[in-house]
Every structure is written in structure tokens, then in C-alpha cells.
Amino acid sequence: MKRIYIKDRFYYIIAIVGILFAMSTLFSFLYYMAVGTLIILLGLCVYEVVKLYQLLPKIHISRALHPKLSLGDDYQIKYFLENKSSQVVKITLFDEFPEQLQQRQAIGSYYLGEQSDLEAQHQICPKLRGQFEFKNMIAYISRPTTQLMEIRKDFIANETIKVVPSILQMKKYSLYTLKRASHLVGLKKIRTIGENDEFELIRNYQQGDNMKSINWKATSRTNTLMVNQFQDTRSQEVISIIDKGRTMEMPFNGLSLLDYAINSALVISNMVLQKSDKAGLITFSKNIDTFFKSDSKTNQLQLIMEYLYAQKTNFSEHNFELLNNTLHRKVSRRSIIFLYTNFENLVEVERNIRFIEMINKNHVLVLINFINTELEQSIEEQNTYQLEQVYTTAIAQKIYYERYAIEILLKKRGIQCIFTKPENLNINVINKYLEIKAKRTG
16 A cells, blocks of 8 residues: 555545535535545545556566766666556656765656557766666556556666766777877878987988988998887886875866866876877875886776776875875886876965976976866956955955966976866876877977
């Protein structure tokens, strides 16, 4: 009996019956009309419940989920509804979504004809990493002809799905780079700054070869001009370093800055491995939480994804001194480093600039800092008609324009930096990596 629910139409009829009983004090014949209506109503309700119980075994609902979900990307969940009975039914479908999604509304109401099926879709967008537990689907089944009663049926469909750093964004920007590299058809000249610096072989001199590359020892032995041939630098170590301090928990569009950095680290690692370089990962805050050595083995990207999947902010201060010491001890080769952090004020930068300069001296450092888009928007939209609003706007402007002072300080110290809005992070990091590779600064 707990599965049976009374619909609105039942209450409307009961209200009419009540009115008839009230008016029967004036008109006696209405009493018998009210009693007759009540008996018919109760009889229809019993009949409806019997029919609905007969329908239950003939209604089937299933759900199709992706084996893995990507952080911050939209996904469509598919629901397959099947009616094997000879009656038209109405189904109102609910799904017990994971608590992280905070969705409790109905998927929808659907009418299924006799011996028919239907496919429904519902869009979700996970904003947190971790394990998402999808539980049962709940269907409220009724018959459109009477709409007096409905019955609940639970469909067991417990599933646990992992939400990992964005695979879709990784593939998207991988295709973007290929498209960017192949916008012309056929042979094309590519201008690069500097010389190729990895020795490949010694060959005969050809017209147009650089005179500086002549190998005089090989020339004297063979009595013909021989030159050293070099190839592009490969196996360059590229390390993504993610600051997990408290400032990286700041949210933008439902995702924290840490989540944006994690998605970007996966995208750039995939790009690095496609370019025959070595990708590595370091995460830190007060301590070094993850140190994954740069490599180019076949499962390197999968391992990086597993490390990124488990990262969480621990709300402590970042320790750049420890980061510098770790790089000095464990990374002997000059590497390209993308450092994802979020400096909020100039004092914080000045306190750590000495260690950042040491890292920049030994490696090619690119420091990535985020622009507070919500603060920028609040400055533009603020109407300064009241004294309180004047103070609020002044403080917001001071914080916002201090970002420019931070950028100037870093550039004066010779540190490459990217100041970016969170939504433009991936494309800016990819462009910087391609720029560094073209200049041969590694």
C-alpha cells in the first residue's frame, strides 16, 4: 500500500462531493447524487489499483551511462522505457543522482502506447572529481484515462562512475593543434629560431648546408666535405606543477581553480607526449604531495590521469622553498615547467620571488596566474551611488589592478608568465608550449 499514491484528480472529485453534501441541506436530492458519486469514485480507485498492479511487471526501464565522466563537461544520460502491456501508460521518471550533482527534479513525464518503447535523455555536468554513485530509478506509473491513482516502482540500477580530469578537452585541443599545424596542403617551410641541437649523423656536404656544421676531422679522413646533421630536440622534459594551496580553491563557473589547473595539466601532458617529449607531474602545497618523474612511455598519460584524479586542496600555504629544493635534487636536466598557481597580492609574490627566480635560472619556467573574472565584472557593473558601494568598488579596483603590478614584477625578473581567465587557460598554455618549442629555448 505504500507504493500507491493519490493524484490531484481524486481530490478535485472529493471536493465536488463535499460541496454536494453541503448543498444537500437545501436540496435533498443532491444527497443521493453525492453518495452515488462517492461510491463510483471508490470503485474506480479499487479498479485502478488492480489494473496498475497488473501493469507493473510489463514496464521496464534501463539507464545507459558513460564508463567515465569528464570534469566540467556535459554528458547525456540515456533512459530506455518499455511498455509491454496492451494499455497506454503515463510514466513520471526520477533518478537518484549522486549527491555531488545536487539534482532532484524529475527526468520527465512520458506517455507510452501499448507495446511501445521510448528513449529519453537528461544532461548532467559534473563539477567535482571523485566517485559518483548513481542509485535506483523511480517511476510513478498511472493510466491517462482515469488519472486517479498512481503506483511507484523502483528499478535497481546502482552504478559507481569515476569523474576524471577532462578527457574531452584533451581530445579537443589535440585536434586543434593538428588543425593548426596542417592548415596548408603539401610542403611548406617552417621558420625556427636557432639551430637543431641533437646530433643525428654525418653525411656528405650539399649545396646550401651551413658551413659551421662541417666536420673537419671526417673531411680529412674521407678527402670530401662532410657535415654533421642535427635533428630537432626530442625527449624534452615538460613538468606540470600544480599549487594545491588554499588560493586554488577559489570557484569560477562551478569549478575551482585547482580543477581548471588539473584539466589543463592533462591537456598539455597529452600534447607533450604527441610531440615526442617527456611529461611529468608535481603537486605541492605545504609539502610535496606528488612527484611523478617525466617519461614518454606508452601508459604515461594514463598514469598522470590517475594521479590528477586524486588531487584535493588541503587549504594550507604553498611552500615554494621546498618546491625549489625538490626540483634541484630530483630534476637534473633543464626542463620546461608550467607552474599553476594563484598569487592574490604583491606581498605574497615578493615573499616567494627569490625561489621562483632560482627555478627559472635552472629551467624554462612559465608561471600561470589566474584573472579574477568575477571581480572584474563586479567593478564594471557597480553603481557607485552610495558610500558603501564607493568603498566596495575602491577595494575591488585595488585588488584587480594589483594583478598588473605582479605581472610587471615577474617580467622585470625575466620570468615568463601567463595571466589568463580560467576558461582560456588551456589554449593559452598550449600556445606558450608551442612557442617555446619553436624558439628552441629548452
